[in-house]
Amino acid sequence: MLNILIDMPVYAPHLNSLQKMQEVQVILVEHPEERQRILPKELIEVCDILLCTFPPENQEEMIRLKMIQIGSAGYTNLLVKSLKIEI
Numbered sequence: 001m002l003n004i005l006i007d008m009p010v011y012a013p014h015l016n017s018l019q020k021m022q023e024v025q026v027i028l029v030e031h032p033e034e035r036q037r038i039l040p041k042e043l044i045e046v047c048d049i050l051l052c053t054f055p056p057e058n059q060e061e062m063i064r065l066k067m068i069q070i071g072s073a074g075y076t077n078l079l080v081k082s083l084k085i086e087i
Helices: 012-020 076-080
Strands: 002-007 024-028 049-052 067-070
Touching (some): 012 024
Parallel strands (some): 002 024, 002 049
C-alpha cells in the first residue's frame, strides 16, 4: 500500500483520481497550512509520498518517505531543514 499524505489545498477531481487508484491510500491533513509546523507522528510515520507547501518540522519521523512534492515553482521551501537524500 502506498500512503500519500496531502498537506495543502486539493483540487477535488485530482483527489478523486488518486482515491480511485488501487493500492493507494490518500491521507488529508485536516487543516492544511502554508507554513512549517509539527504534524502528528501517526500521520507522517506511514507516509510514502508527501504533497505539501512546507515539510513538517518533525520530518525525521517520516521513516517511509520516498518523495516530496511541494506546491511551488521553487525549492527554497525545502531548505528549512536538512533532508536525508538517498540516491
